[in-house]
Amino acid sequence: MSSSMNIHLLGHIHRIGRKARSLNTLFTIDKSEFMGIGTLGVRSWVCAWIIRGSAGFYAGQPPLNRVxxxxxxxxxxxxxxxxxxxxxxxxxxxxxxxxxxxxxxxxxxxxxxxxxxxxxxxxxxxxxxxxxxxxxxxxxxxxxxxxxxxxxxxxxxxxxxxxxxxxxxxxxxxxxxxxxxxxxxxxxxxxxxxxxxxxxxxxxxxxxxxxxxxxxxxxxxxxxxxxxxxxxxxxxxxxxxxxxxxxxxxxxxxxxxxxxxxxxxxxxxxxxxxxxxYPRTDPVIIMGILDSTGEKMLLGRQKSWPKGMYSCLAGFIEPGETFEDATRREVLEEAGIEVGPVRYSSSQPWPFPSNLMVGTFGRAKDGQTIRLDLDNELEDAQWFPKSLLQSIISSPSGSTFSKKDYKQLDDKAQSHHDQESSAALAPSEKKPDELVAKEGELGLSRVPPSTAIAGQLIRQWARGELDLVSKL
Ligand SMILES: [Zn+2]
CATH class of the missing domain: 3.90.79.20 (Nucleoside Triphosphate Pyrophosphohydrolase)
Known part of the structure; x- marks a missing residue:
């Protein structure tokens, strides 16, 4: 999959004849990618997949030589x-x-x-x-x-x-x-x-x-x-x-x-x-969706999540879907938003029991209104401006969660659906006693830490590091 994506992207670079360095440029050149939106599915949800350490956590880096x-x-x-x-x-x-x-x-x-x-x-x-x-x-x-x-x-x-x-x-x-x-x-x-x-x-x-x-x-x-x-x-x-x-x-x-x-x-x-x-690996798509200006990101939350926490939308990839199609379907199901171009970003194994988190970035089409009533899995979803997310990720309490928060998520981890919800939090770098989460603008006060793929996607964008063309 990744090699075909690389080939795909190299084609884009060849077509534009130069290295595009901004997300806007990347999306502008890729009109051919405005394919149809996937059909509505049943299972989808917002979740955050959080890990400790680098983006390669649970992947070993360097991994064992499996010979x-x-x-x-x-x-x-x-x-x-x-x-x-x-x-x-x-x-x-x-x-x-x-x-x-x-x-x-x-x-x-x-x-x-x-x-x-x-x-x-x-x-x-x-x-x-x-x-x-x-x-x-x-x-x-x-x-x-x-x-x-x-x-x-x-x-x-x-x-x-x-x-x-x-x-x-x-x-x-x-x-x-x-x-x-x-x-x-x-x-x-x-x-x-x-x-x-x-x-x-x-x-x-x-x-x-x-x-x-x-x-x-x-x-x-x-x-x-x-x-x-x-x-x-x-x-x-x-x-x-x-x-x-x-x-x-x-x-x-x-x-x-x-x-x-x-x-x-x-x-x-x-x-x-x-x-x-043979052993199985179940891919889950998790995406940073940007508005047409590239200045706002779509985040959501489930009712069962700790107060003030929002994260990237996510859900299982279904049989017969590409990463791109799954991204578009999930965002449409969860938030009623149609997404155009989508790009793969990174992935993380999640061994509870056998998932692979696949991170993507996507860009929403213009002039749409968020709606949560299609599958009713989210309590809320909103477009958050870059400036707000920048202040949250730079705040000491912006990605801090207590043991009670983890328990809140684990208590929900009984169903297939909530399997992802329970993975939404991992121990933060802060001690539980240091938990402080004041309600901020739009009810958002916390996002996943940088040790999570969701936290990585949010930070990459908020810090202006999103440079998909040169990275791939
Ligand atoms: Zn048999």
Whole structure:
């Protein structure tokens, strides 16, 4: 997607024959992009996706080297598994194992600390008499299937030069500790002992993540999404039989392909193109919509949000939509505003459980009136002038939220719709006691901090840093 966008944009640059530096120029040259507005959908809402650290938070930056091609090899995976330097990130009910009394510090375990019982069996290989067709069903498999999910995450090759070069990291042959994620489901008796011994505790999924270092957060986000996906896909969607893990946790397959299931015909999912299930990533669009002058931004709020908080509009991308179409549809549904040109800005993983936030900027067409009655998901939406947002983002309390604010959002996090709402706040850089949010003009007193993609979009524009052509 990004490469096609780059090509697309390069075309624009070629057409205008110079580097356009203002947003107005960008939008002016792009009349061809005034395509139709997407059809009205059902789910849409305003939300703010907030992270701590840089825009790459939950993406790791630099990320683990995933060496995906190694996942096929049981031999290589078992070598990593048995390496005393290998680190294991453990989850229980989606909660990460953290160091006790050390906020934001993951307790990575070694095999020696874990013990064989908790880790389970090595990754399996096909029976020696298996046909070449059958062997693929055993590639780095985890059988018996009842063992807790174990997922290979990658190798930390940040520091270790390879033997091929004394100064450069060879990313194709990375050296450094391997990382796995393990789901500590089932009997907790041994885990209780282990926690006591290693001084660990099960952290809260969201607040623990928000307090991690950016690099740890990337490992955490990847591990949590994969462990969660494995845990949610225990049964074959085609026949209802159990599934098992293969490719070191990156695929699941119907158990009937490796062992007969009593009373059941061989599952059709084991044949053809639909024989495996893969991890999913659900894209959510989040957008900074500007008026035709480029001097005002459209922000909204839900009734359940903390007082005075407004953020960018957002919603799930639906099947068959481009980023641009989803941006236009959501803004029309939420605020009754038609949007013309749209440009991709940046993205952030959000592992609760498996979202990818896709940030865009768009420009509204002239002469429209905001209306909230189409899907009634917003309490309010308004055009906010740049000067007001500049004063809010420069104010110490302009992006400060208390524990009560987070709880207010988390309490709403029961439905699909509110999944995003609960992500609207993350711990700010300020202490909770420092919370002050005075009502300002238009009822807006707070926006997401710069550690959120919504906060990034707002600040980029308010500070005059919006320069999409040169950035892309
Ligand atoms: Zn099946």
């Amino acid at each position: 995906a091609f190694q996942r096929h090899s049981s031999e290589v995976m078992n070598r990593h598994l048995n390496d005393p330097e290998t680190r294991f990130l453990v989850f229980k009910d989606g909660k990460p194992l953290m160091k006790k009394d050390e906020s934001g510090s993951i307790l990575f375990l070694t095999k020696n600390q874990l013990g064989d019982d908790e880790l389970g069996k090595e990754f399996g290989v096909a029976p020696s008499d298996a046909s070449s067709e059958t062997k693929k069903y055993y590639e780095t498999s985890r059988l018996p299937h009842t063992q807790p999910p174990l997922v290979f995450l990658g190798i930390d090759d940040r520091q270790s030069p390879t033997t091929n070069s004394s100064s450069k990291v060879d990313h194709l042959n990375p050296q450094g500790p391997a990382y796995f994620a393990l789901d500590a489901q089932g009997d907790t008796l041994n885990w209780d002992e282990l926690l006591e011994r290693e001084n660990g505790e099960w952290g809260d999924a969201r607040s623990s993540g928000n307090n991690m270092s950016p690099w740890d957060a990337g490992v955490y986000a990847q591990g949590r999404a994969l462990v969660d996906w494995n845990a949610r896909n225990k049964f074959c969607p085609a026949c209802g039989s159990p599934t098992y893990s293969l490719w070191a946790g990156w695929k699941r397959n119907c158990l009937s392909s490796v062992q007969p299931i009593e009373g059941k015909e061989p599952c059709f999912s084991t044949k053809g193109l639909h024989n495996f299930a």
